Amino acid sequence: MLRQFLRSRRKAKRVAADEALDALLKDDHGRFAYLASLEQECADSSLIGLLEDALKLPGDVVECGVFRGASLRRIAKTVGDIAPDRTIFGLDSFEGFPEGGITEEDTQRFRSETRLMGKFKDADDVPDRLSRFGKTFGLKIDLRKGYFENTLPGIADRQFCFLHIDCDTYAGHKEVLEALYDRLTPGATIVLDDYNDEAWPGATKAVDEFLGPLGVEIKQSTAREEPAWYAIKPV
């Protein structure tokens, strides 16, 4: 009961913050302010530094794990500035993890399967907001709503120069890497948001199990204030 109350209060706060951003889209002054704040976020983000380099290679851009679109907005703005012909794919259920998506690799003391399954449930309003954002700034955002098992096959014919994995779980990381690694341009960058995160031990395990045998090294970029774990697909 208390957990439900806290969750709906958190959702209300997040929606209010996004509504404030939406309101900025309505006039030139607001749009300018919106872009200026995104620009600052990008300047602080090593993920964005890595993306800027990756865009020198051919291919689209994909994020697996969008939630309310914080990183997708930064990614899309950067792609729009540097390579506006590229598409930014965003894959998410917008309703959290699939049934059975949390496995023993993810759970630990104080973080039961039931508790983790309750996360990220409340993002049903996000696709419309991100579409408005994309249209306003002329960005080619292509959102694929659904569980990865259903949406990954739909982008299996594309080529990517940049993949951002931010889906937390062991199973999610495995699914994404298995479906998309072969679709990456040699030299492409994979940013691993949950790597080395104690809260999600399954993410590190899945990445090590998949990339380790391929001899792909995982590194950390500290080029900007906000660091990022990443890997480069060997050429």
Ligand SMILES: C[S@@+](CC[C@H](N)C(=O)[O-])C[C@H]1O[C@@H](n2cnc3c(N)ncnc32)[C@H](O)[C@@H]1O
């Ligand atoms: C940590 S959040 C993403 C945060 C986001 N990148 C940001 O910048 O705020 C993780 C997201 O992954 C999504 N997700 C995890 N596993 C998934 C799966 N198997 N299929 C679809 N979405 C999934 C969840 O719905 C959740 O929105």
